[in-house]
Amino acid sequence: MTRILLTGANGFVGSGVLRHAANRQDLQWVAAVRRSGKVVGCERTCLVESLSDSTNWGEALADVDVVIHAAARVHVMNEKVSDPLAEFRRTNVEGTLELARQSAQAGVRRFVFISSIKVNGEATPTGQPYHADDVPNPVDPYGVSKREAEDALRELARATGMEVVIIRPVLVYGPGVKANFLSMMRWLSAGIPLPLGSIHNCRSLVYIGNLADLILTCAEHPAAANQTFLGSDGEDLSTTQLLRRLGGALQKPARLLPLPSAFLRLAASMIGRRAVAQRLCGSLQVDISKNAQLLGWTPVFQVDDALRLTARHYLDVRSS
Structure with a gap:
């Protein structure tokens, strides 16, 4: 024992x-x-x-x-x-x-x-x-x-x-997760269109x-x-792949708009959210x-x- x-x-x-x-x-x-x-x-x-x-x-x-x-x-x-x-x-x-x-x-x-x-x-x-x-x-x-x-x-x-x-x-x-992952599930469940349909990063x-x-x-x-x-x-998954597969798990197909990641990074930088853009658009494997x-x-x-x-x-x- x-x-x-x-x-x-x-x-x-x-x-x-x-x-x-x-x-x-x-x-x-x-x-x-x-x-x-x-x-x-x-x-x-x-x-x-x-x-x-x-x-x-x-x-x-x-x-x-x-x-x-x-x-x-x-x-x-x-x-x-x-x-x-x-x-x-x-x-x-x-x-x-x-x-x-x-x-x-x-x-x-x-x-x-x-x-x-x-x-x-x-x-x-x-x-x-x-x-x-x-x-x-x-x-x-x-x-x-x-x-x-x-x-x-x-x-x-x-x-x-x-x-x-x-x-x-x-x-x-996993079950009970908080923070950004929980926010993603809420957005997908609500059918909110997200400008994340063309992100080609890789995240573990x-x-x-x-x-x-x-x-x-x-x-x-x-x-x-x-x-x-x-x-x-x-x-490893891209942000786009993760949202699509998570949407499938929720039985709520992801509504993703194919905005270029460079545009998202620029917009996030202009409003002081550069770190958020890095997590959504950058890679970490x-x-x-x-x-x-x-x-x-x-x-x-x-x-x-x-x-x-x-x-x-x-x-x-x-x-x-």
């Missing part, structure tokens, strides 16, 4: 891991959450009010073999603090490292850190994907904080012998079930120790061949099946 501490257990990624592992009788789960209340599927739930360099993890780490660290200060679109990097460092670097130090002292065998593709960078030329062992090139404060956390964890692993595994997912979607995405399966594999596979992996569905080579891991959900599951949940919630 393996006992796993999961931070951020009631977040989007954490809850996805628990759902995916629901039938695993060989795993026992300890949930670390910021709000009181029991987490379904966990042997015990520990309230951890903050992720900082002063957090006491003693109760949560008791008899734990593996830590999956999914809690973080996440990327913020409209940042309001005066020093974003300092805020990200406080949680994502100092808080993570303190948890890892206490984990090593408690005898934890392996520490799985959910990082971000933003450690690699923000965009790729089409057909030139990021690889897990590329030199990092983070751009924004969130990506910088995740890279600094990775570096600190690797140093701690060398000093203590605790195994560290780093996973950098691309954009994660990862379904929550695929990411959860990769996380569990990295928690257990001997060859994962002290390695870095990228997480995706293994099939990852190569996950290392996962298959070292772990024998390939995605368990195909993209169209994943989109159907995501759309079904959205439609069920909307009709309830």
Whole structure:
């Protein structure tokens, strides 16, 4: 029996891991959450009010073999603090490292850190994907904080012998997804015409079930120790392809107008939304061949099946 501490257990990624592992009788789960209340599927739930360099993890780490660290200060679109990097460092670097130090002292065998593709960078030329062992090139404060956390964890692993595994997912979607992906489903369901019918980019995405399966594999596979992996569905889509296939999953064919991406970029730049245009029109691809080579891991959900599951949940919630 393996006992796993999961931070951020009631977040989007954490809850996805628990759902995916629901039938695993060989795993026992300890949930670390910021709000009181029991987490379904966990042997015990520990309230951890903050992720900082002063957090006491003693109760949560008791008899734990593996830590999956999914809690973080996440990327913020409209940042309001005066020093974003300092805020990200406080949680994502100092808080993570303190948890890892206490984990090593408690005898934890392996520490799985959910990082971000933003450690690699923000965009790729089409057909030139990021690889897990590329030199990092983070751009924004969130990506910088995740890279600094990775570096600190690797140093701690060398000093203590605790195994560290780093996973950098691309954009994660699935039942209950929020933000831009949810907005796309709302637009498609409403039949709103979108000027995105002629976008020829390539973007990697990862379904929550695929990411959860990769996380569990990295928690257990001997060859994962002290390695870095990228997480995706293994099939890249243009924005136009994604909208058409998501529309099909929603049974609402996408109404897409074929405007050139150069026009969209110019228009977005004029209204101060250049970052939005980059996500819609630019490419960001990852190569996950290392996962298959070292772990024998390939995605368990195909993209169209994943989109159907995501759309079904959205439609069920909307009709309830």
